[in-house]
Amino acid sequence: MNGLPKCNEAKSLKFSKLLIKLFGAKKFNLEEGDIEYNWVGSGEEKMTTGQAFILMGTDEQAKIAAACFNGHELDKKHTFSSCTFPDFHKIMAAGEPEEGKEGDGTSFLELKDYMLHPSDDVYAY
Numbered sequence: 001m002n003g004l005p006k007c008n009e010a011k012s013l014k015f016s017k018l019l020i021k022l023f024g025a026k027k028f029n030l031e032e033g034d035i036e037y038n039w040v041g042s043g044e045e046k047m048t049t050g051q052a053f054i055l056m057g058t059d060e061q062a063k064i065a066a067a068c069f070n071g072h073e074l075d076k077k078h079t080f081s082s083c084t085f086p087d088f089h090k091i092m093a094a095g096e097p098e099e100g101k102e103g104d105g106t107s108f109l110e111l112k113d114y115m116l117h118p119s120d121d122v123y124a125y
Helices: 010-025 058-069 086-093 108-116
Strands: 035-040 047-053
Touching: 010 035, 010 047
Parallel strands: none
Antiparallel strands: 035 047
């Protein structure tokens, strides 16, 4: 899930409870151990990146939850985007060159490395 607020460890625990409540309202059983945040930094400066993996009980539940929460507005600043892990693999593979052919520089994977290092470029994306 993407589009989550960026927060420290203490606030992430509170946010986990909010996610559990939101998922519970849609009849999904979710526990704190089912939410895995993506972290950046260390120590007191450790913050979430606004992304998390949420483990659902079955594939069908994951597909339904992804559909329910994709585009869900938490507040004016945060709108969730979500997909299932197989969809994630499809997104990452989109535009990959076929075996034996050289890429044309337009696939997501070829652009991803460039986009992950904005400090290497002075231009905004």
